[in-house]
Amino acid sequence: MPTRRAGRVNEQMLFNLVDLAGTFAFAISGAxxxxxxxxxxxxxxxxxxxxACGGGIVRDLCIGAIPPxxxxxxxxxxxxxVAALLTIVAYPWVERLTYPVRLFDAMGLxxxxxxxxxxxxxxxxxxxxxxxxxxxxxxxxxxxxDVLLARVSIVLEREIYASAALIGAALTVLGEYLDxxxxxxxxLPIVVCFGLRFLSLHLHWNLPRFGRRDSH
Amino acid sequence: MPTRRAGRVNEQMLFNLVDLAGTFAFAISGAxxxxxxxxxxxxxxxxxxxxACGGGIVRDLCIGAIPPxxxxxxxxxxxxxVAALLTIVAYPWVERLTYPVRLFDAMGLxxxxxxxxxxxxxxxxxxxxxxxxxxxxxxxxxxxxDVLLARVSIVLEREIYASAALIGAALTVLGEYLDxxxxxxxxLPIVVCFGLRFLSLHLHWNLPRFGRRDSH
Amino acid sequence: MPTRRAGRVNEQMLFNLVDLAGTFAFAISGAxxxxxxxxxxxxxxxxxxxxACGGGIVRDLCIGAIPPxxxxxxxxxxxxxVAALLTIVAYPWVERLTYPVRLFDAMGLxxxxxxxxxxxxxxxxxxxxxxxxxxxxxxxxxxxxDVLLARVSIVLEREIYASAALIGAALTVLGEYLDxxxxxxxxLPIVVCFGLRFLSLHLHWNLPRFGRRDSH
Numbered sequence: 001m002p003t004r005r006a007g008r009v010n011e012q013m014l015f016n017l018v019d020l021a022g023t024f025a026f027a028i029s030g031a032x033x034x035x036x037x038x039x040x041x042x043x044x045x046x047x048x049x050x051x052a053c054g055g056g057i058v059r060d061l062c063i064g065a066i067p068p069x070x071x072x073x074x075x076x077x078x079x080x081x082v083a084a085l086l087t088i089v090a091y092p093w094v095e096r097l098t099y100p101v102r103l104f105d106a107m108g109l110x111x112x113x114x115x116x117x118x119x120x121x122x123x124x125x126x127x128x129x130x131x132x133x134x135x136x137x138x139x140x141x142x143x144x145x146d147v148l149l150a151r152v153s154i155v156l157e158r159e160i161y162a163s164a165a166l167i168g169a170a171l172t173v174l175g176e177y178l179d180x181x182x183x184x185x186x187x188l189p190i191v192v193c194f195g196l197r198f199l200s201l202h203l204h205w206n207l208p209r210f211g212r213r214d215s216h
Numbered sequence: 217m218p219t220r221r222a223g224r225v226n227e228q229m230l231f232n233l234v235d236l237a238g239t240f241a242f243a244i245s246g247a248x249x250x251x252x253x254x255x256x257x258x259x260x261x262x263x264x265x266x267x268a269c270g271g272g273i274v275r276d277l278c279i280g281a282i283p284p285x286x287x288x289x290x291x292x293x294x295x296x297x298v299a300a301l302l303t304i305v306a307y308p309w310v311e312r313l314t315y316p317v318r319l320f321d322a323m324g325l326x327x328x329x330x331x332x333x334x335x336x337x338x339x340x341x342x343x344x345x346x347x348x349x350x351x352x353x354x355x356x357x358x359x360x361x362d363v364l365l366a367r368v369s370i371v372l373e374r375e376i377y378a379s380a381a382l383i384g385a386a387l388t389v390l391g392e393y394l395d396x397x398x399x400x401x402x403x404l405p406i407v408v409c410f411g412l413r414f415l416s417l418h419l420h421w422n423l424p425r426f427g428r429r430d431s432h
Numbered sequence: 433m434p435t436r437r438a439g440r441v442n443e444q445m446l447f448n449l450v451d452l453a454g455t456f457a458f459a460i461s462g463a464x465x466x467x468x469x470x471x472x473x474x475x476x477x478x479x480x481x482x483x484a485c486g487g488g489i490v491r492d493l494c495i496g497a498i499p500p501x502x503x504x505x506x507x508x509x510x511x512x513x514v515a516a517l518l519t520i521v522a523y524p525w526v527e528r529l530t531y532p533v534r535l536f537d538a539m540g541l542x543x544x545x546x547x548x549x550x551x552x553x554x555x556x557x558x559x560x561x562x563x564x565x566x567x568x569x570x571x572x573x574x575x576x577x578d579v580l581l582a583r584v585s586i587v588l589e590r591e592i593y594a595s596a597a598l599i600g601a602a603l604t605v606l607g608e609y610l611d612x613x614x615x616x617x618x619x620l621p622i623v624v625c626f627g628l629r630f631l632s633l634h635l636h637w638n639l640p641r642f643g644r645r646d647s648h
Contacts, residue, residue: 040640041640042592042593042594042595042598043594046594057494061277061493061494062273062277062282062283062284062287063282063283064282064283066494066495066496067494067495067496067557067561068494071494071560071561071564071565072557072558072560072561074560077560077564125283125288126288128287128288128290128293129283129287129288132287132293133287143364147363147364147366147579148575148579150366150579150582150583151366160258161258162258162259162262163258166258208256208257277493278489278493278498278499278500278503279498279499280498280499336499341499341504342504344503344504344506344509345499345503345504348503348509349503359580363579363580363582366582367582377474378474378475378478379474382474424472424473
């Protein structure tokens with residue numbers, strides 16, 4: 001079924017690398033949250049895997065990529081398990097440094113938004129599907145993590161987060177439509193999404209809220 | 217794959233209208249709940265979209281309609297965004313008037329139960345699939361909304377709600393099996409489902425519970 | 433699409449029996465939890481059905497078995513409804529006896545882990561997909577139940593639970609790869625998974641945790 005740009009081997013390798021890097025980044029963020037909720041070893045591994053692969057699995061179901069790569073390709077499971085075990089071993093260190101965790105999470109956001117939009121286009125979908133599924137890939141795993149830990153998803157509450165993924169995914173689609181060179185089409189959206197998220201964290205940018213002042 | 221009744225253009229237009237009206241109704245109900253939970257602009261748009269399209273996306277995955285119409289057809293996204301923005305702008309007015317919100321929600325319930333059952337039949341499924349997916353279409357978005365806002369789904373607790381959707385979906389299937397005229401087969405189940413929900417709200421009808429008296 | 437071992441009628445009947453027995457077991461566990469949360473009649477039926485069939489529906493979506501058997505095969509719905517009604521009628525009796533409920537849940541765990549892995553292989557998937565989807569089949573419904581009741585999933589917190597399903601699913605895959613006789617390949621993993629879960633309940637085995645002592 002993949003029709004667009006099939007055979008461009010180098011580009012595909014680049015995207016695979018992007019995807020695995022995102023998996024690693026999100027698995028650390030998932031394992032950290034699960035560890036904080038005092039889950040057992042299996043719970044930490046499961047939440048790390050779901051955070052890392054949940055968004056991509058939903059994307060694959062929506063584009064008909066059966067079975068989802070997150071389930072059938074051992075590299076995802078392997079990457080998530082390694083990241084989770086590293087988090088457990090290095091936890092006292094990870095906990096003190098919330099900074100690197102957020103950095104990893106912001107990287108995962110950019111990497112997944114771009115890879116998700118790219119894969120949806122590769123399967124012949126239109127721009128809207130690609131942008132929406134780029135966002136789903138980027139924030140779906142984190143939403144599943146928060147739902148399973150029974151808390152309001154910080155994805156929906158935090159500083160610019162899903163909106164950064166939206167911009168990253170939209171830039172990816174724009175790049176593919178305008179046929180930008182692969183390196184640009186891949187890295188520019190990743191850097192923009194990561195940069196937006198990173199700056200919003202540091203400068204406490206927020207999207208407008210409309211509630212009473214005292215609510216938060 | 218759609219085999220039943222393909223080509224009956226007018227009927228299809230009627231069902232599309234029903235589906236978009238349901239989208240609008242549920243998006244308002246979702247945006248109102250998100251606004252009350254003090255989510256930011258993107259969170260409100262996301263919850264409105266998920267409430268409006270979540271049930272239909274799950275239905276489409278279950279019948280193999282890939283990609284789901286909620287993702288690929290811009291009219292759903294557009295309708296949900298317009299409804300959400302209207303809700304934000306008119307919020308002081310919407311909040312005082314919980315009545316119209318519930319009215320919209322009851323309308324969405326009927327419209328989606330009927331459209332969901334209809335689409336499942338159109339894809340060649342049996343009566344059981346059509347009825348269950350009618351209910352999923354009608355209540356799935358609301359359940360996703362409540363799960364994301366980390367509260368016990370009112371879908372499961374409230375006065376006659378999902379059971380009204382069940383009756384609407386079952387009537388739709390009956391109508392298609394008995395080959396009722398399209399207008400009847402469409403509007404009768406919508407009106408019955410809406411009416412049941414509406415009356416149960418006003419008259420505080422409830423399904424039996426079996427718990428201790430003091431629990432609620 | 434089913435390619436492996438098609439036509440072995442007796443074996444298929446055995447697996448179907450296993451699947452329905454798991455459905456019955458999990459529906460009781462779901463109905464009991466819903467009853468405790470004071471849901472109404474429809475809510476209890478819905479949670480029983482989702483607990484019993486939710487994992488299998490996700491598995492079927494992931495392997496492309498459309499529509500999912502949990503929706504299209506009346507025996508699942510019928511079994512779940514009967515189990516839920518029995519639970520309601522016999523509730524005073526069920527509540528005093530948490531023991532049989534846990535016993536049923538442990539049985540469902542083993543039965544579903546094995547059936548899920550088996551069905552994934554039958555659809556031509558690799559060992560990783562089969563093992564992961566065996567676990568999803570076994571614990572997915574329970575996770576959905578807990579998410580809908582807005583509590584941290586006990587699946588992730590409890591004594592050896594999902595890890596028992598993992599071992600059951602892995603043994604199933606091993607048995608099919610080594611071509612064990614059907615009765616062994618079916619019952620050995622079920623008994624091992626059930627036994628692990630059962631012993632962990634009685635002997636309070638737990639996987640390691642890494643949190644502060646006071647947290648639980």
